[in-house]
Amino acid sequence: MGTDEGLMNYLYQNLERELAQEILQGRLPAGSKLPSIRYQCEQLGLSKATVIHAYQRLEAAGLIEARFKSGFYVVGQGTNRPIPSESLVHSEPQLVDTSDLMRDIMEHSAAFDIAPQGSHSRDLPTGIVELNRSIARALRSQKEADHQYYDEPAGVAEIREQIAERYQRLGCRFTSSEVTMSAGCQHGLALALQMCCQPGDIVAVESPGFYGVLQLIESMGLKVLEIPVSAQHGMSINALETAAQNWNIKACVVTPSFATPTGACLPIAQRHQLLALSEEKDFMVIEDDIYGDLSFSQRIPPLKQLDRQGKVILCGSFSKALSRDVRMGWVVTEQFRQLRRLKMINLLAVCKFVQRGLVDFIADGSYDKHLRKQKFLLQQQRDQLIALLDQYWTPLGEVRVSQPQGGIALWVELEDRYDLNECYLQARSEGILITPGNLFTAQDRFKNCLRLSFAHNWSGPRVKALIRLAEIIKAGH
Amino acid sequence: MGTDEGLMNYLYQNLERELAQEILQGRLPAGSKLPSIRYQCEQLGLSKATVIHAYQRLEAAGLIEARFKSGFYVVGQGTNRPIPSESLVHSEPQLVDTSDLMRDIMEHSAAFDIAPQGSHSRDLPTGIVELNRSIARALRSQKEADHQYYDEPAGVAEIREQIAERYQRLGCRFTSSEVTMSAGCQHGLALALQMCCQPGDIVAVESPGFYGVLQLIESMGLKVLEIPVSAQHGMSINALETAAQNWNIKACVVTPSFATPTGACLPIAQRHQLLALSEEKDFMVIEDDIYGDLSFSQRIPPLKQLDRQGKVILCGSFSKALSRDVRMGWVVTEQFRQLRRLKMINLLAVCKFVQRGLVDFIADGSYDKHLRKQKFLLQQQRDQLIALLDQYWTPLGEVRVSQPQGGIALWVELEDRYDLNECYLQARSEGILITPGNLFTAQDRFKNCLRLSFAHNWSGPRVKALIRLAEIIKAGH
Incomplete structure (x- = not known):
């Protein structure tokens, strides 16, 4: 910003550097609680704003994390705990052939x-009672005629608006007209893959990655191309780039935030790299954002937020963050007409009263x-x-x-x-x-x-x- | 039965013959009400059993119909009203290619x-209030943990038992272990077709027949073979037999009871003929029984009731008889493991609390x-x-x-x-x-x-x- 570097030696930086050293050298181990902001102010004679600023920078650096109603804690990276090695896969596209053992595991x-x-x-004493109440209320106000008509192919307008609005707050620019409700995230992924691929096409996935996607690839006669993953930073986009030189990738399924099984997050630079690659090599990116609402610090915007060419199909759901039983997810894509057609063919519509219950639950702040x-x-x-x-x-x-x-x-x-x-x-x-x-x-x-x-x-x-x-x-x- | 024919000239036969003539000659036009049983007894000096027996035989012959709490009425066949001509299709297996106009029609x-x-x-002042109440009650008793677990791949045990039991009362011999819940009948048909067919396979359907099946056939890259239909007796099994000589039919989708769009019912002889053909030519029969519960006289058993070789996959739903919004159907097949696997891959599970609400609604007699x-x-x-x-x-x-x-x-x-x-x-x-x-x-x-x-x-x-x-x-x- 053109400011003299000497002046940059702000008070917050001293505190930030000091705490960072303590963490990285193991004097403040993972899980330990940082002194409260008030305590630091009193002890160090700093203003509240200075302490908060230092803590926020440490949080942004991934060294500490804020916990709801509790304070700041040192996160694991600062420890010497070994993290899983980066997977090094040298693979060619292949058909998936699931064994009976794997099927049994999957069912459980x-x-x-x-x-x-x-x-x-x-178990989690969270908003389930309110959720049940909201859906029951929606049912009571459901008219007889409501039971005689299928839901629109897109889903209920109000919930699509809420979903679009929540993403807009994260910088996304799509509107509710691009949102289609699905019977959960797996259903959304199934429709998205069906929209992008023909039998025999190659789909790139994280390795290790979500087995539900491998199953879809198997059942649709597609070929899987496994891309190595780091347990911290997710899919190796460099490896994907190399693979894309050798193979005609039709779609790439990726979970940029808290991917199963690793919990990894794709850093912002790699997100840009992935999108640029999808544009260059002309493949679709199917984004699984099912864990997006479960970020322990700030909600990370979806990959779709960076998408300027309509290459990303964003899939989400309430299953992990709220309820696995409402069977309600969504798919965001510019090609919504084609997607809705596939949805209609597959199961006509999803449940209106469940959507209306969720609308109520979100609108009155219960979901947040x-x-x-x-x-x-x-x-x-x-x-x-x-x-x-x-x-x-x-x-x-x-x-x-x-x-x-x-x-x-x-x-x-x-x-x-x-x-x-x-x-x-x-x-x-x-x-x-x-x-x-x-x-x-x-x-x-x-x-x-x-x-x-x-x-x-x-x-x-x-x-x-x-x-x-x-x-x-x-x-x- | 070896009885002397002269003795067969029972009193009920006189009444039956007389009424049948009046109907067939148009003196009792379609829609007209027959005299009450009590009136006939008094006028003709017959016993109640005799009159009832005559009426039942006329009903079995399709000349009259009983209406709930109202009496007996002459049905349409007796009139001179022309019925639609039997469709004569001479077709070869073909890919389906739906026009935009047809898609627009379909969506509406x-x-x-x-x-x-x-x-x-x-609109229909029927059991919807009770249904809403039953589901709301199920929600209230839904524990927090219920929202944390997906439903079993098969569906909720109690509703599968109820469905099996209702079919058992019609003579079916399958049990709840062969019943799998689906997200409506279209979803069941999609899973059934996916289970039976590979891209390029030939599927026989009624012509005219349900457009949702044509859509599935198109989206799955299958070929359709249209079989002529009579508006009264459904699919021409003779025509199917000829087609099966010429083509390798992999599956036949049929609605034996009140098929859309004709409302036709496949007579019992043709049902047997269809099953024998499916065994001989080794194709699967996918039975759409979505209108089965809406028979104006006695509930007609599904085709599956006659199935001895496991050739029939029975699909049903609450959508037409109760609510299009509960999104709940079922599939009955001996190959239930394979079917459940396909269901899991497609959308993991359906909604537990909706099923439990339906269990309650059925159990207390509200559904009947x-x-x-x-x-x-x-x-x-x-x-x-x-x-x-x-x-x-x-x-x-x-x-x-x-x-x-x-x-x-x-x-x-x-x-x-x-x-x-x-x-x-x-x-x-x-x-x-x-x-x-x-x-x-x-x-x-x-x-x-x-x-x-x-x-x-x-x-x-x-x-x-x-x-x-x-x-x-x-x-x-």
Whole structure:
């Protein structure tokens, strides 16, 4: 900005540098709470604005994080905890061929719950009661005629406006006319893939990446091209670029924010790089934003926000952030007419009264209130999970763990000698459900990895399951 | 039974013969009410059982019909009203290529309402209030944990048991383990076709038949083979048999009871013939039973009831008989594992609380009560529609009309010179929605036909629309 550098040595920078050093040198370990803003003001004689500014810069740097109604905490990156290695895939496009074992795992893994039996005692006490009330209210005001007509192919206008508006606040420029409601995010991904691809086409995906997409690719007779992923920064766009030189990629499915299974976030530079590549090589980007509302700090705008050429089809849903039972998602694309046609052919319409209930729930602020509470709980549960692994999984040797700043799952990489596929059936016979890493690829990889979810509270049965699981893995080796 | 023929000249036969002659000779015209059973007993000195027996035999012969809480009425076949001609299709398997006009029609035709604007004043006063209450009750008892888990791939156990039990009462032998819930009947048909067919495969359908199936065939890259239909007895199985000699049919989609657009019912002999053919030629039969619960007399068992070799995939839904907004259907097949897998890939799961609400609604008898009322109204509305056509459409010349004994629509065949496609846009610009016959084929046929629905009450605006429509058709010629 042309200001003299000497003058830049602001007070906030001293505080920022000092705290950053303490974190990076391990004197302030992951999970420890920073002094309150008031305390710093009093102790250091700084203004409130100065302390807040320093904290915000540390937060932006990913060193600390704000927790709802609690204060600032040191995040994991500052620790010496090893993170999973970047996957190095050298693959060619291939058909997906899912084994029966993987199918069995898949049917159980969507619950994201290691011990689904008897652990429900105290689960997220968030906005569900209000949600139920809103939908019941919508039902009561549903007229008889409403039951005689299918919903519009686009979905209910009000909810599409709310969804567009929420994205507009993040800088997106599309309107409700480009939003189409779907029966959840998987349904949106299915329609998007159907719109972009013909049998035999090549689809690039994250590796490890969401198994639901691999399943769609298999069922539609497409070919998958797996692109390496870093547990911190998501899909390697450089690797995608190389792949795009060699292969005619038709679509790329990517989860830029808190991708399953790693929880990684694609940095802004790579987002631009991905879009430029999609324009140059003329492929569509199917963006899975299902975890977007579950960022522990600021909501990250979707990739679609940067899209100027209509290359991105944005898919989202209420399933992860609110309810897996409302079966309501959305797809944003300039080619909405074609998408709605495919939706009509597949299932005609989605449920009007559920949409109207959600409209009510969002409009009166209940959804945002719910998100604040839930993100706080998820963050807490993530830390509990990491602490539990530190405490109970050391007998397994080195345990690498991703450091998700949002979402509901982390990626655990064990030493090469372990095979989680081998442990799956034994664990299941004891009521413990795991999601082996091999589920997240069409190749013979990631068998020493698994996804662990922190979507549920760490009640006794779940902690017990985690402890027992380490024993099973150890014994299975 | 070995009884002397002379003894067979029972009293009920005299009455039956006499009434049948009066009907067939037009002295008792369609829609006229038969004398009450008590009146006949008094006048003819017959026992109640004798009169009831005669009436039941006339009903079984399709000459009269019982109306809920009202008595017996002469049905249309006895009149001289011409019914639409049997379609004679000489077709080869072909890809479906839908025009934009047809797509526009399709997006509006699902409402089955000729005048959807401003006609909602008094619509079917049936069980919708109770339905809304049941679902709201299910929501209230939905626990927080329920929102955190997807429904089972099969659907909620209780509703699958209810559905299986209702079919078992009709003689079906499958159990709830073969029932899978879907997001409506179109969704079930999509999954069933996906399960049976690969791109390029040949699918036999009724012609005219449901356009939603033609759309699925188009989107899946299948080939359609159109089989002629009689407006009274449905698909010509003889024609299907000839086609099956020439072509390798992979699946046959059929609506044996009250098929759209004709309302035809496949007689029992042809049902057996169809199944034998499917076994001989080894193709699957996808049965659309969406209108099954809307039979004006006894519920007709589905084709699946006769299926001994697992050749029939039965699809049904609550959309036509109860609510188009609950988005809940079902698929019955022995290959339920494969079907559930396809469902999971497509949209993971359907809504638990909606299913639980329906369980409650069915269990307390509300659904059956609703069906009784609705069938009574539909029958009344069908007769009103036919009377309106008699009254207002004579300027168009000969108007052939099907005589559906259930369902929600009838098939109208006008003289060859008329082209309903030509009238569609003009009618639409005046707020009148029609469903031209051409929508129900992939060929250049049925342009002088249209489907008219009696799903809605004949309020003033709908009668006005019907009158105005005749003028538009006449002028368009």
